[in-house]
Amino acid sequence: MNELHAIEIEGMSRSAFLLRGALAVGAAYGGAAAGPFVAQALAQDSASDVDVLNFALGLENLEASFYAAALKTGKLSGEVKTLATEFGKHETTHADTLQQLISQLGGTASGTAKAKVVVRNQADFLKLAAQLEDLGVGAYNGAVPAIQEPAVLSAAGSIVQTEARHAAAMRFHAGLEPAPSAFDPALSTAQVQAALKKL
Amino acid sequence: MQETSAIEELASDASSRKRFLKAVGGTGAAGMLAAFISACGSKKEEATPGGSNPNTGAGTGTDQYGKGDVGILRYAITLEFIESDFYKAALASGNLSGRAATIAKRFAAEEQKHVQALSAAISAAGAQLPAKVSPKFNTGSQQAILQQGLALEGLGAAALLGQVDRIQDKKTLALAIRMHSVEGRHTAAFASILGQDPAPEGAFAQPAFASDVLNQLHSLVAV
Numbered sequence: 001m002n003e004l005h006a007i008e009i010e011g012m013s014r015s016a017f018l019l020r021g022a023l024a025v026g027a028a029y030g031g032a033a034a035g036p037f038v039a040q041a042l043a044q045d046s047a048s049d050v051d052v053l054n055f056a057l058g059l060e061n062l063e064a065s066f067y068a069a070a071l072k073t074g075k076l077s078g079e080v081k082t083l084a085t086e087f088g089k090h091e092t093t094h095a096d097t098l099q100q101l102i103s104q105l106g107g108t109a110s111g112t113a114k115a116k117v118v119v120r121n122q123a124d125f126l127k128l129a130a131q132l133e134d135l136g137v138g139a140y141n142g143a144v145p146a147i148q149e150p151a152v153l154s155a156a157g158s159i160v161q162t163e164a165r166h167a168a169a170m171r172f173h174a175g176l177e178p179a180p181s182a183f184d185p186a187l188s189t190a191q192v193q194a195a196l197k198k199l
Numbered sequence: 200m201q202e203t204s205a206i207e208e209l210a211s212d213a214s215s216r217k218r219f220l221k222a223v224g225g226t227g228a229a230g231m232l233a234a235f236i237s238a239c240g241s242k243k244e245e246a247t248p249g250g251s252n253p254n255t256g257a258g259t260g261t262d263q264y265g266k267g268d269v270g271i272l273r274y275a276i277t278l279e280f281i282e283s284d285f286y287k288a289a290l291a292s293g294n295l296s297g298r299a300a301t302i303a304k305r306f307a308a309e310e311q312k313h314v315q316a317l318s319a320a321i322s323a324a325g326a327q328l329p330a331k332v333s334p335k336f337n338t339g340s341q342q343a344i345l346q347q348g349l350a351l352e353g354l355g356a357a358a359l360l361g362q363v364d365r366i367q368d369k370k371t372l373a374l375a376i377r378m379h380s381v382e383g384r385h386t387a388a389f390a391s392i393l394g395q396d397p398a399p400e401g402a403f404a405q406p407a408f409a410s411d412v413l414n415q416l417h418s419l420v421a422v
Contacts, residue, residue, distance in 0.1 A: 039373070086398070093402035137380050144376045150364040154406070157363040157376060161356055161404035164383035169390075169397035177305060178388035182312035183377050 002027055003128045004135065007062070007117055013110040014051065015058040018042075022059075022139050028194075029187060031134030031167075032180075036187035038142030049152050050107030052143050056156070057098040059139055062115045064091040066132055070119040080122055080173055084129070087166050094159050101155060126174035133167035136160075138184050260409025261362070268371050269326045271362050274409055275375065276317040278355050281334050281420060283310040285351055292338035299341055299392055303348070306385050313378050320374060334420035347419070349389035354415055356382035357407035 005027035009020045018041055022034040042052060067088030070076060076084050102109050119125045140160035147153045168178035264273035286307030289295060295303050321328055337343045359379035366372040383404065387397035398404075407415075416422050 035377070083397070086396070090398065090402040097402075141373075141377050141380055144363070145369045145373045153364040153372075154360075155403075157360050157379065158403040158406065160376065160380050161360055161383040162398055162400075162402060164380035165387035165390075165398040165404070168384035168387035172388055172391040172397075178302065178391065179306065179309060179381055179384035182309035182381060183316070 002030065002131055003124070004031065004131050006128075007066075007115060007132075009058075009062070010114040010116075013054070013058075014045075015054040015110045018055045019058045019062065022135060025187070025192065026131065026135040026138070029191065030185065031131045031136075032138040032184045033187050034135045035138035035142035035184040037192050038139045039145065040142075040189065040192055042143055042146040047146050048107075049147055049149050050102055050105050052146055052156075053098050053102050053105070053107070053152065054110045055143065056140065056159070057095055057102065057109060059136055060091050060095040060098060062117075063132060063136060064088060064095055065115050066117045066119075066128070067091060069117045070125045070129070073119050075119070075121050076125060077122065080126065083169055083173070084125070087129075087133075087169075090162055090166070094162075097155065101152060105149070105152075123174075126170060129170040130167060130174050130176060133163055133170055136163040137167050141184055260411075260413065264329060265326060268366055268368050269321070269324050271366060271375070272317055272321050272324065272371065273326065273329045275359060275362070275378070276314060276321065277329050277332070278358055278412070278416075279310055279313045279317060279378075280331050281416065281422065282351055282355055283307065283314055284334060285336055285347065285420075286310060288336045288338050289344045289348070292344070294338060294341050294344060296341065299345060302388055302392070303344070306348075306352075306388075309381060309385075313381070316374060316378070320371060332422040334416075334422045336420060345389055345393050349386060349393060349395075350419055352382050352385040352389060354407065354412055354419070356386050357405060358409065358412040360404060361406035361408055361412070363406075 004023050007023055009016050009023065018038065021041060022038055025037040026032075026034045038055070042055075045051065047055075067084050070084055071081070071088065099109050117128075119128065137160060140156055140163060144153065144156050144160065147156055171180075172178045261270040261274040264270040264277065286303055289303050290300075290307060318328060337347055356379060359375055359382060363372065363376055363379065366375055390397045390399070
């Protein structure tokens, strides 16, 4: 169990439910394990591009609120503070773009899930940031094959590379391996179901 | 030979290339939205030569490696071969120490796994591996190695991103997107060691055309 279990997501939308699931899997098996979970969940649902984008929007809102909360504590300094400021802006830009893409596809942005995130100090921040960004990378990687529209694929691909860069930088500053594996870890259906039961 | 075909492709694909670059060219949210709108408005246009994506034109240049997904896989393994050889040369140079050495060892193993996965996918499609090229790396100092790693990995990440919207097979797409994010991690790691911005392109990482990637490889490692 890692720090991701401390994040609470409120809301009853499908996107909020998926995000809670991804966090539960991420807490149990590591952030990147959200990939196979999201892939399975979206396939099971025959998710549309709007569904995928709404899930991504929930994730970006969570990340944006995490960086905002962390900066607000005043506990970040130096290079880490610079990165948190920069990455927070990226997440907000991602969220804005996803919202526009959803409207452009004729969809409605689902009620944004509210997230509770606690950051006590810089060391805590780096650990949680690394896990949350790993989760973001895994989630997008898992969601990408479900996307139909080529322009949405390009956008999601561009975003996931940015999340991967964030994850590597946060891991680097946390003293972890920036790229821990060649691929996301595999996750069995049984492991996915077990993680979901805990919700 | 590569340069000739790159020029031909750029010439034949000028309009979609211009539209694509304008759409995603570093203007953040507005740019991505423009890309999306432009794509919606151009669906009925004829596919650009080389089997590239008719919406963005981002795929041009891989047909010299084969049609469709097979061409993309053979293009991707060409890049992975170079990256893999780069780490072998970097580690053999004896010029790496500390965290740079640790990271290079791990990345070497990861690129090797990418080569294996791509190789298996190419064989499964009934195609042959492309001939290996002989790149020339600058491994004279740790600084030179880190800078070359940053450039090569950044190019690899941009190259894969340039293909994601034209891959047809979902399993191939899943493989490509996961490898692509690892290349992004490698790039950010080198930037972090060098004290540079790990995400200098901002919120949206930029894709690269195959023709541009091949030209840049030529100037980087003389292939």
